[in-house]
Amino acid sequence: MLKKYSSIAQMQQESSRSDRFLFAYRNNVYDLTHFVDDHPGGRFSLQTFKGKDLENILFNASIHRHQPSILSTLEQYKCGIIEAKIPQDSKSKSQAATTSKPNTTQKNEKTCKTQLTDDKTNRSNITSKSKDSIQQHSNLLSIESNQVKKSNLKQTSKTKPxxxxxxxxxxxxxxxxxxxxxxxxxxxxxxxxxxxxxxxxxxxxxxxxxxxxxxxxxxxxxxxxxxxxxxxxxxxxxxxxxxxxxxxxxxxxxxxxxxxxxxxxxxxx
Ligand code: HEM
Incomplete structure (x- = not known):
């Protein structure tokens, strides 16, 4: 029968109050009290890490050689499960986030549509303005070219003699x-x-x-x-x-x- 722990802290508290060597590994609790004397690395190393999480120890290259037998040995001493409960506040927040998603997307879509229409109208206005300005420039250019032609004619008549x-x-x-x-x-x-x-x-x-x-x-x-x-x-x-x-x-x-x-x-x- 596996015992249920609400958190690692609860497991650590129980391990410290007794002579049991309890360890946590991936939401599971292992009682290595009878393995301590069989550990190839000695009793002292296990005693030092009593009540800790083995996540960064079991497959640490500087401690163990990544033997696959470690996990099978560990499974023999499994005694409990850590139930990580989600707090009520965070639950309500997440629900609110999921429920409010469609509203925000709808609003965003509406704003995007209005922005697009505004952009289109602005572009059409700008193009009409640019057309007018181009027409004005072309008129000015034609007037200037006529003036230049006239001045050239005058100059040639003057310089002819x-x-x-x-x-x-x-x-x-x-x-x-x-x-x-x-x-x-x-x-x-x-x-x-x-x-x-x-x-x-x-x-x-x-x-x-x-x-x-x-x-x-x-x-x-x-x-x-x-x-x-x-x-x-x-x-x-x-x-x-x-x-x-x-x-x-x-x-x-x-x-x-x-x-x-x-x-x-x-x-x-
Ligand atoms: C609590 C944390 C642990 C510490 C600090 C620890 C530390 C060590 C150390 C220092 C060695 C000696 C390595 C060497 O001589 O080269 C060792 C070897 C070993 N340990 Fe651990 N150990 C821990 C937990 C475990 C657990 C939980 C198991 C298995 C269920 C385990 C299985 C072994 C085995 C099979 C070896 C010999 C082969 C090897 O070096 O990989 N150890 N350990």
Whole structure:
């Protein structure tokens, strides 16, 4: 007949009050009073752990060698059972938890559904707003592109005369490849200007020195035979092509402008 113990403490109390060697192992109580003298590890080791739980002793590698016979030997001395009773408070708490589960899940489901609908409405609002903002941006972009086109047209119309003059100067300078070419070109220019003006004067823009050419001066060479302070190469560099020679009917402002461009181009060389 197995005795029922409410707890390990009750078993320990009974073991301490008597000469019996009671031990607990997995909710069972074992009386090893008659085994103490047969224990291979001696009486003292069992006496030390009298009334204790054998859970961490029986199969502890530092104490026993995990012999399967230990459990069979132990079963021969079984004398009681420990009934671990669940307290009433914890019982009621657990019951309450089980009964309240469906309510909480229902509430959670409802809140999730409402959150989902809110999210959907928020998303639709955000997408409509983003569409409006994109439309506004596209309108602004089209307006800006029109403005840019207009400004580009204005710029091209402004720069057209300059580019024309530049191209003419470039074409004329392309032909100047050697000193002989320079001489021939200068002679041709002199002849043309003498025919037009009826004299041997040549209008040219010359800077006094290479470092002070930012403000070009218009000088008049009275005679062709007079030695020029510049040699042929230098002369060609600073010389301005006359307007009649360029076949351009431009006002004096454009004339000086083309001269300045020529000067600027030759200085880079
Ligand atoms: C109360 C706790 C116990 C303690 C502290 C304990 C301690 C020991 C020790 C120190 C040894 C010697 C090991 C060696 O010489 O290498 C031993 C051997 C042994 N014990 Fe225990 N023992 C306990 C309970 C038991 C119980 C309940 C049984 C069996 C029902 C048991 C069965 C054996 C056997 C069969 C051996 C010899 C073989 C082996 O070392 O595994 N012991 N014990």
């Amino acid at each position: 300059i580019t024309q003059a530049e191209s003419i100067i470039a074409e004329s300078t392309k032909t100047i490849k050697s000193k002989s070419d320079l001489n021939i070109l200068n002679q041709q220019r002199l002849q043309q200007t003498s025919q037009i003006q009826g004299s041997s004067s040549l209008i040219s823009i010359v800077s006094n020195t290479k470092n002070s050419h930012l403000s070009p001066q218009i000088i008049q060479e009275e005679d062709e035979s007079q030695p020029s302070p510049l040699n042929n190469a230098q002369k060609s560099e600073y010389e301005l092509i006359p307007e009649d020679n360029l076949n351009l009917k431009v006002p004096i402002l454009n004339y000086s402008l083309t001269g300045y461009l020529k000067l600027k181009l030759t200085l880079k060389n």
